[in-house]
Amino acid sequence: MAWLKDILKxxxxxxxxxxxxxxxxxxxxxxxxxxYQVWSSEGKLPAFNDxxxxxxxxxxxDGKLLYIFSIIGMRNKxxxxxxxxxxxxxxxxxxxxxxxxxxxFLDGNEKAIKRGRKFYAKYPHPYMHQPVFTCSKVTAExxxxxxxxxxxxxxxxxxxxxxxxxxxxxxxALEQVSPNVVIIETHVEFGLNNIVVPYxxxxxxxxxxxxxxGASPVAMVNLAKQxxxxxxxxxxxxFNFIFVKNGLGxxxxxxxxxxxxxxxxxxxxxxxxxxxxxxxxYVKG
Numbered sequence: 001m002a003w004l005k006d007i008l009k010x011x012x013x014x015x016x017x018x019x020x021x022x023x024x025x026x027x028x029x030x031x032x033x034x035x036y037q038v039w040s041s042e043g044k045l046p047a048f049n050d051x052x053x054x055x056x057x058x059x060x061x062d063g064k065l066l067y068i069f070s071i072i073g074m075r076n077k078x079x080x081x082x083x084x085x086x087x088x089x090x091x092x093x094x095x096x097x098x099x100x101x102x103x104x105f106l107d108g109n110e111k112a113i114k115r116g117r118k119f120y121a122k123y124p125h126p127y128m129h130q131p132v133f134t135c136s137k138v139t140a141e142x143x144x145x146x147x148x149x150x151x152x153x154x155x156x157x158x159x160x161x162x163x164x165x166x167x168x169x170x171x172x173a174l175e176q177v178s179p180n181v182v183i184i185e186t187h188v189e190f191g192l193n194n195i196v197v198p199y200x201x202x203x204x205x206x207x208x209x210x211x212x213x214g215a216s217p218v219a220m221v222n223l224a225k226q227x228x229x230x231x232x233x234x235x236x237x238x239f240n241f242i243f244v245k246n247g248l249g250x251x252x253x254x255x256x257x258x259x260x261x262x263x264x265x266x267x268x269x270x271x272x273x274x275x276x277x278x279x280x281x282y283v284k285g
Contacts, residue, residue, distance in 0.1 A: 020055050021123060026098040029055075029066060036070035040252060045071075048233045048253070056093035059235045061183060064242060065091065068181055068232070069157065072248040078156040079103035080147055080177055082138055082170060083163035086116035087131060091160040091183050091240075096120075101157070102129045104150040108137045138163060139201045140173035147176040154178060161185065162240075164205040168196050168215035168285070172223055182229060182243040188262060189270045190216035195282035211273045212280060217241065217258045219285020234261035 019025055039045050051067035052060025079092040079101055087093060087105035095101035107113055113135040120130055132150040136142070147153075159179035161167045167185055189211050196215040200207075207213055215223070220241055221231050229243035232253045238261050244253050 021097070025055060029094075029098055033066060033070045036067060040071060045252060049236075052236065056089055056097065057091050058089060059237065059240070061091050061235055061240060061242075062094040064233060064235070065095070065158065065181065065183070068242070068244060068249070068253060069095075071252050072180060072244065074099060074101075075157055075180060076155060077101045078152060079158040079160070080106070080150075080152060080156060080179070081158075081160040082106050082143070083161060083167075084112075084116070085109060086112040086119065087133065088116060088119055091162075092158060095158065096131060097123070100129070102131060103156065103158075104132045104134060104147060104152055106134045106136065106138060106146060106150075108135065110135050138166075138170055140166065140169045140199060141201065143170050143174050144176040147174070152177050155180065157181060158183070165203045165207070165213045166199060166201075168220060168223060169199045171227075178245075180245050180248055182224070183240055184220060184243070185214065186217040186220045186239055186241050187211070187214035188217060188237075188239045188267050189273045190214075190219075191271050191274065192216070192218055192258065193282075194218045194222065194285050196285045198281055198283055209277050209280075212277050215285055217262065221258055222285045230255040231258070231261070232256060237264050238262045238267045 051063050053063035054060050055062045080103055081090055081092045084090050084105035084107045113133045117133045156177045156179050159182045161171055161184040193216050196219045197213050224243045228246050232242055232244050234241045
């Protein structure tokens with residue numbers, strides 16, 4: 001919808017880095033959140049792909065997540081982010097800063113975790129409910145214990161996974177929490193093949209080959225379906241898939257197919273990177 005794009009380009013929605021801590025950003029997002037709810041009641045919701053913008057996220061995930069939560073509700077304002085780095089330029093930071101979310105930032109980079117703790121102790125104010133920062137290498141064997149030790153259990157609003165490696169296996173193993181929304185990186189270089197790189201608890205990027213890790217989009221969707229989720233969209237570049245738990249906003253956030261979110265020109269270009277490793281070992285997703 002062109003009119004929505006005009007709104008997002010207005011002075012209230014140009015989220016420049018230097019302005020992302022300002023009250024204006026918080027107020028304008030809350031206005032947009034409320035407007036989505038009004039449009040929902042009137043049957044005038046915009047297309048999912050028109051809702052993206054960036055405040056703290058790497059790409060336009062912040063806007064798409066805000067849109068989703070305006071429809072299904074911010075139920076308990078909790079998150080787990082696996083592969084968070086410092087938790088600042090992340091998929092959960094906007095919800096923490098501007099909507100009072102609390103949760104776990106989990107990463108194996110000790111310097112990044114230290115930087116994140118220092119940053120959140122100061123911003124947006126020292127009296128906010130501080131997120132938990134945990135520094136650890138994440139494996140399928142320890143993920144549930146790490147989340148449990150952070151005080152999180154049962155339903156949470158958002159799970160974000162981006163560890164450039166065992167993302168698929170970590171989500172498959174995670175049972176300590178039940179997220180309503182999952183955003184997770186897939187390996188678009190694998191095209192429409194249903195393949196996953198075998199699990200290796202000792203994996204460190206780039207491994208034997210910088211493209212030989214992770215799961216294909218098709219394999220990740222199959223895992224999501226097994227766990228009770230549907231694909232509702234992705235970031236514009238197509239590699240961060242967004243899933244919503246079945247039973248939440250089904251009519252307003254319908255399932256989409258894999259091909260529909262792999263339309264960016266860079267996706268087909270990336271298929272060439274798969275050629276040197278196409279005959280390596282894979283398992284079916």
